[in-house]
Amino acid sequence: MFARGETIIQLMERLAPKHYAVPDDKIGLQVGSAAKPIGRVLIALDVNAEVVEEATKIGAELIIAHHAVIYRPLAHLRTDTPAGALAASLLRNDIAVYVSHTNLDTADGGMNDWMAEALQLVGREVLEEVHTDQLFKLVVFVPQTHQDKVRAALFGAGAGWIGNYSHCSFNTEGTGTFEPREGTDPFIGKQGKLEHVAEIRIETVVPQSVRKAVIAAMLKAHPYEEVAYDLYPMDLKGRSFGLGRVGVLDTPESLDQFAERVKSAFDVPFVRLVGDGSRQIRKVAVLGGSGGRYIRHASFAGADVLVTGDIDYHTAQDAEAMGLAVIDPGHNAEKIMKAKTAEWLQQQLKEKGYTTEIFASQVNTEPFKLR
Template identity: 80%
Template sequence: MFARGETIVQYVEKLAPKHYAVPDDRIGLQVGSVRKEVKRVLVALDVNAEVAEEAAALGAELIVAHHAPIYRPLKHLQTDTPSGALMASLLRHDIAVYVAHTNLDTADGGMNDWMAEALGLEGRGVLEEVHTDKLFKLVVFVPQEHAEAVRAALFGAGAGWIGNYSDCSFNVEGTGTFLPREGAEPFIGKPGKRESVAEVRIETVVPDSVRKAVVRAMLKAHPYEEVAYDLYPMDLKGRTFGLGRVGALPEPESLDEFAERVKQALQVPFVRVVGRGDRPIRKVAVLGGSGSRYIGHARFAGADVLVTGDIDYHTAQDAEAMGLAIVDPGHNAEKIMKPKLAEWLQLRLREQGYETEVIASRIDTEPFRLK
């Protein structure tokens, strides 16, 4: 059994929900249709002519990419231009392209966490907040003998987290009353007769990001035909998601030693470095892609160095003046997402019994070389 494209997209959006993206980012389905069976998925950093050819040769019906092939508005679709020829190739081979960009950067366990893990950073936090989960209090009334099953369903769907504590709830025993009317099919009692039942009031915290899933799980586990429950918005902040990560090295090392660490960990042929080579480095900020405008965020977070791509001359001077070192591995360092996302997606599909194969692109889309 092969997964349909819509199912694969749902898994990607479970890791990287669309609302995690920064405003006006070009994400989502850009080319073709996902309303079809998919035997092979190609995970790519960029979508260019070579990647399209690779997908066609593999028989992939879907490309999941990090960078959008349609980023600037298309004024025409002339097939004798590079962009037009690319679109024509994708459509000719019926290859859909789905993009997860800043939502994958922001996601917990996504791009910036993969880069931070590769660098060995500990005690990681967010560099710039993009999204904070709203919190709700869910209250549901359950017959005593079914309370544990409903609690397990709530916790399994993501409810009950307070900081680093899971399965948090408050439970009060009491008596529930109801009178089933004509046409009702009550789990307990008979129509026309008022019933009194020993029940448990279960209270738990629910993040907005999993609210619908939690309610569905609760309703499925609850024995009643009509479930009595309430959802109250809370004036408390939930988990914060954002761009970049800030963490610490296990032990301090010199900037030159750290630059070599970056080169090896992110598998890039060279890095550009701003700062004295013997400068001690302990606290590190990392942001995949183009991070020129985040040097102030990194300095404010107390980072000794910022690892990011596309640093220009004047930004490098500004960073040096404010005492922030920089290691620039280039934008293409984000290629770390290819094997990571392919592995994550393949595991989820296998868990559900799908035979769909997920392949990391082998095409190197780095446009620069040293001479």
């Protein structure tokens, strides 16, 4: 059975929730419709004519891209312009495009974690905080016979985390009362009779990012026809998510040696360096895409080097002056997301019994060439 486009998008937004994106980022469904079964999905860094041709050849009905296909406002949709021709080709071939950009960069287990893992950084922390998951207290009343089942459902959906402690809850015994009225189908008791039931008040913590999933899991596991529960915000700060990662190498190495590591990790033919090649590197900041504006963040975090793309001349001079080395592997280093996203999404679909196939684009969208 093929997954519908909406289902695939819901899975992507479990990995990279839309509220993780920076303000005004161009994300979400940009072209076509997701209201259809999808047999094949193509994961791409960019969407250009070659990528659309690739999608057409493999029969993909949906492209999940990192970079927006519609980034700047369109004053018109003329098919004699590159943007118009691209949109026309997508619509003609009934190919939808969904974009996951800075929300995928920010996500735990997303772009910047993949890049940090590829560089073998340990002890990783966020470089620049973008979003903090608001925490909620969930209170639900459950008959004693079903308390274990409901708690397991809550924890399995992501509730119950406080710092690095999982399965956190507080449980109080009590007596619940209710009288089933006409038209009800009570799990316990009979219509028109006041019932007194031994119940457990379960309290646990729920992050905003999994709130809907936790409530759905709770309702599914709970035996009652009408579930009594409360959900209210907490002042306790939840987990922080953000752009870039800072970590350390197990063993220090020279800037020149580390540059070779960067080339291999991101499969790029060259990098641009700022700094003395013999300098020893231990603490590393990495940020996918254009990260020149984060040189001060990297320096403040104590990084020896910032790995990011699209560094301009004056930013390089500023980094050099503050003693921060820079390695620029280009914006296209983000192509690491193609295989990683495809692998993650295929596994999610397989676990749910869908036969939709996921493909990582083989098109190289790097516009720069060396001569």
